[in-house]
Amino acid sequence: GDSVTQMEGPVTLSEEAFLTINCTYTATGYPSLFWYVQYPGEGLQLLLKATKADDKGSNKGFEATYRKETTSFHLEKGSVQVSDSAVYFCAHQTGNQFYFGTGTSLTVIP
Amino acid sequence: NAGVTQTPKFQVLKTGQSMTLQCAQDMNHNSMYWYRQDPGMGLRLIYYSASEGTTDKGEVPNGYNVSRLNKREFSLRLESAAPSQTSVYFCASSARAAGAGANVLTFGAGSRLTVL
Numbered sequence A: 001g002d003s004v005t006q007m008e009g010p011v012t013l014s015e016e017a018f019l020t021i022n023c024t025y026t027a028t029g030y031p032s033l034f035w036y037v038q039y040p041g042e043g044l045q046l047l048l049k050a051t052k053a054d055d056k057g058s059n060k061g062f063e064a065t066y067r068k069e070t071t072s073f074h075l076e077k078g079s080v081q082v083s084d085s086a087v088y089f090c091a092h093q094t095g096n097q098f099y100f101g102t103g104t105s106l107t108v109i110p
Numbered sequence B: 001n002a003g004v005t006q007t008p009k010f011q012v013l014k015t016g017q018s019m020t021l022q023c024a025q026d027m028n029h030n031s032m033y034w035y036r037q038d039p040g041m042g043l044r045l046i047y048y049s050a051s052e053g054t055t056d057k058g059e060v061p062n063g064y065n066v067s068r069l070n071k072r073e074f075s076l077r078l079e080s081a082a083p084s085q086t087s088v089y090f091c092a093s094s095a096r097a098a099g100a101g102a103n104v105l106t107f108g109a110g111s112r113l114t115v116l
Helices: none
Strands: A003-006 A011-014 A019-021 A023-026 A032-038 A044-050 A056-059 A062-065 A075-077 A086-094 A097-100 A104-109 B004-007 B010-013 B019-025 B031-038 B042-049 B064-068 B074-078 B087-094 B111-115
Touching (some): A019 A104, A023 A086, A097 B042, B004 B087, B031 B064, B074 B087
Parallel strands (some): B010 B111
Antiparallel strands (some): A003 A023, A032 A044, A044 A056, A056 A062, A086 A097, B064 B074
């Protein structure tokens, strides 16, 4: 069935380090792909999205490219900040259903 | 600019008690969802409503009921709470109907439920 697998956490990085969080998906058809971010005590909010193969979603310095051949949508950021500390969820949408990964907790230390 | 509003934010219940989580959105969205979030399990869909007047089971519907009261409101009811239902519950909504491209989910702030 449809699912999302993302990198286990927690991840701890120093400020200005490079970030990669891996995400792969299993889906029927051609899903749309998302990264959501959850800050402490809040609901999830959309970080970026891509709707078709080879699309690159980007926002706030984060990027992810829809790779159909590897069924992946890895999240990257070139230089993380303390304010990026949060939990990151990869998700895909097929039809009217959304499938989420288990989340990756990121802590950035000064 | 309210978006998705959930109430209550916190609730403690005893086993066997009932309660209803309320959710309302002011964005004229068609679809609404209830998820639960548990450590190490991510978000799991309980029920969703693709449009006013319809509801469907998600991945973990047992022990829950829902009502799509109107286009704005989607409530989640626990008829007889169990400790396994201790969780953080999120309501979400999206604009488009099924199959209409990339919906974007807008989430509420969450409701933390503890069942003793």
